[in-house]
Amino acid sequence: MADSNGINGTNGLNKPVHTDTQSQGPRIGSESPLGEGSKGPHEKDPGSTHINPQLTTNQGRPVGDNQNSVTAGRRGPITLDDFNHFEKMAQFNRERTPERVVHAKGSGAHGHFLVTHDISQYTYAKLFSRIGNTCPMFARFSTVGGEKGSADTARDPRGFALKFYTEEGNWDMVGNNTPIFFVRDAIKFSDFIHTQKREPGSNLKSATMMWDFWSLSPESIHQVTILFSDRGIPDGYRHMHGYSSHTFSMINAKDELFYVKYHFQTNQGIKNLTAEQAELLAGADPDYSQRDLLHAIEKGDLPSWRLQIQVCPEADVDKFTFDPFDLTKIWPHKDFPLIDVGVFTLDRKPSNYHAEVEQAAFNPSNVLPGMGYSPDKMLQGRLLSYPDAHRYRIGTNYDLLPINAAKCNVANYNRDGSMRFDGNFGDLPNYEPNSFGGPKENPKYRDRPYKVPADNGTVTIARYDHRENNDDYTQCGNLWRLFPEDEKERTAKAIAQSLGQTPLRIQRLQLSHFKKADPDYAARILKHLGNNEHPEYLHAPDAAELVGAARLPEK
Numbered sequence: 098m099a100d101s102n103g104i105n106g107t108n109g110l111n112k113p114v115h116t117d118t119q120s121q122g123p124r125i126g127s128e129s130p131l132g133e134g135s136k137g138p139h140e141k142d143p144g145s146t147h148i149n150p151q152l153t154t155n156q157g158r159p160v161g162d163n164q165n166s167v168t169a170g171r172r173g174p175i176t177l178d179d180f181n182h183f184e185k186m187a188q189f190n191r192e193r194t195p196e197r198v199v200h201a202k203g204s205g206a207h208g209h210f211l212v213t214h215d216i217s218q219y220t221y222a223k224l225f226s227r228i229g230n231t232c233p234m235f236a237r238f239s240t241v242g243g244e245k246g247s248a249d250t251a252r253d254p255r256g257f258a259l260k261f262y263t264e265e266g267n268w269d270m271v272g273n274n275t276p277i278f279f280v281r282d283a284i285k286f287s288d289f290i291h292t293q294k295r296e297p298g299s300n301l302k303s304a305t306m307m308w309d310f311w312s313l314s315p316e317s318i319h320q321v322t323i324l325f326s327d328r329g330i331p332d333g334y335r336h337m338h339g340y341s342s343h344t345f346s347m348i349n350a351k352d353e354l355f356y357v358k359y360h361f362q363t364n365q366g367i368k369n370l371t372a373e374q375a376e377l378l379a380g381a382d383p384d385y386s387q388r389d390l391l392h393a394i395e396k397g398d399l400p401s402w403r404l405q406i407q408v409c410p411e412a413d414v415d416k417f418t419f420d421p422f423d424l425t426k427i428w429p430h431k432d433f434p435l436i437d438v439g440v441f442t443l444d445r446k447p448s449n450y451h452a453e454v455e456q457a458a459f460n461p462s463n464v465l466p467g468m469g470y471s472p473d474k475m476l477q478g479r480l481l482s483y484p485d486a487h488r489y490r491i492g493t494n495y496d497l498l499p500i501n502a503a504k505c506n507v508a509n510y511n512r513d514g515s516m517r518f519d520g521n522f523g524d525l526p527n528y529e530p531n532s533f534g535g536p537k538e539n540p541k542y543r544d545r546p547y548k549v550p551a552d553n554g555t556v557t558i559a560r561y562d563h564r565e566n567n568d569d570y571t572q573c574g575n576l577w578r579l580f581p582e583d584e585k586e587r588t589a590k591a592i593a594q595s596l597g598q599t600p601l602r603i604q605r606l607q608l609s610h611f612k613k614a615d616p617d618y619a620a621r622i623l624k625h626l627g628n629n630e631h632p633e634y635l636h637a638p639d640a641a642e643l644v645g646a647a648r649l650p651e652k
């Protein structure tokens with residue numbers, strides 16, 4: 098029988114277990130045979146993987162003694178000036194980020210995606226615009242219910258989370274190894290997951306909780322059947338398919354919408370563990386799947402998956418005999434055959450687990466232009482849940498961490514927050530709209546409206562223009578006209594004092610709004626502006642035009 102690391106090369110199941118030296122690969126600090134990992138760009142980077150022979154504090158001060166605390170006399174006590182000692186302790190106490198509330202135990206690897214077939218008739222996403230397009234990607238596989246230290250061989254669905262770094266932003270496909278799920282409404286997710294975790298009193302796992310919930314939630318029966326079938330315990334992460342499970346959508350250049358399901362077919366073939374094998378491995382090698390994945394990559398046996406899609410044109414969703422957006426249902430392959438798209442290959446181990454795997458944050462709402470969601474209630478719930486979970490688990494600026502950061506230009510007005518470690522967009526404007534040339538929306542990327550059934554016909558999900566058929570001026574003008582003479586003067590003066598401090602183009606535009614509310618309103622402000630610091634404004638060629646027939650202030 099192997100010891101707990103399986104280092105004897107056997108696991109009692111006549112299955113080879115990777116030995117310590119095989120699976121660990123290069124020792125800490127040595128070069129990886131598989132490439133550079135995520136080396137810092139230069140040796141002065143905090144956390145750089147470049148070996149610096151001089152030990153330093155977090156602030157870079159060279160350390161002279163890392164073996165002995167500073168003490169008052171040979172026997173102690175330790176004195177407060179031992180800053181390095183306290184820094185080490187404090188950092189250590191904060192090493193753990195909260196584990197994921199689900200899918201806590203996982204393994205990741207870097208890779209590449211290659212487009213092998215043309216699906217541009219379904220989507221205008223640049224990634225799929227040409228056969229041969231590639232992008233870097235990252236995958237994280239996981240179990241669902243167990244804690245971060247739990248055994249890899251549990252009978253449990255496997256998470257299948259992929260992040261594709263494209264020139265139009267990150268596409269995250271956060272799926273499972275099953276095409277369906279236990280519940281069909283996101284409001285039931287936390288209740289369901291509680292049954293997969295520990296019983297509140299005893300802190301033990303409880304079959305009663307699980308079956309109590311399932312027996313009261315018959316929509317779970319399809320997924321429960323998969324869970325207890327031969328596919329319930331995959332043999333590592335390489336021998337299983339992945340599924341979006343949810344229905345998403347694609348939009349093509351003609352603005353036509355197609356509903357799609359994503360499938361990732363393993364090129365390694367399906368392999369599962371028996372319940373007995375899984376149980377033994379849980380003791381002999383609880384990190385079995387992690388070891389298997391890393392070992393395969395180390396020895397150049399690179400795992401790969403084919404991406405295929407099932408497609409349903411928007412007009413055909415009414416033809417289903419069941420709700421096509423119900424996550425407890427599959428789309429039959431005979432009605433919706435699999436269409437080839439591409440292949441991804443995992444070719445590089447993470448060089449640091451915490452930085453690249455633990456801090457990886459996947460989010461089903463990360464889709465590309467030319468892709469969209471669907472009315473699936475579970476998906477809608479997930480769009481809300483994931484970024485919220487990341488902000489709690491990793492922090493406000495989790496998007497900036499190298500493993501999560503988009504590899505294309507990011508330009509917006511979100512700012513600040515704890516651990517903002519980039520330049521925070523310097524002194525660029527931090528609001529929109531602005532007239533200082535900041536990034537602007539481009540209507541070509543507007544979400545394509547789509548229809549969903551409603552009580553009386555259909556309702557369109559869209560970004561409705563809040564200005565359409567809206568009058569912003571009449572009520573304001575009415576209020577202005579109600580003001581007594583002296584209040585009109587005071588109001589106009591107060592506005593002029595503030596508005597007068599701004600560039601002329603802003604004054605002009607704002608005056609045009611006041612004029613639409615009431616020409617007298619604009620004229621009075623203009624008069625006070627003339628008394629302010631910008632008398633030249635009064636000579637601007639369009640000043641008279643702006644206030645129209647309203648009287649101009651005297652020079």
Ligand code: HEM
Binds near residue numbers: 255273278341478
């Ligand atoms: C309403 C239903 C669901 C909710 C509210 C939900 C919520 C969550 C949350 C909060 C996490 C932890 C995220 C983190 O801390 O990084 C998570 C992880 C995950 N979920 Fe869900 N989930 C739902 C359903 C599903 C479904 C149906 C799938 C698969 C089709 C799925 C796949 C995953 C995967 C793969 C991860 C791990 C991602 C990673 O590797 O970091 N979840 N989920």
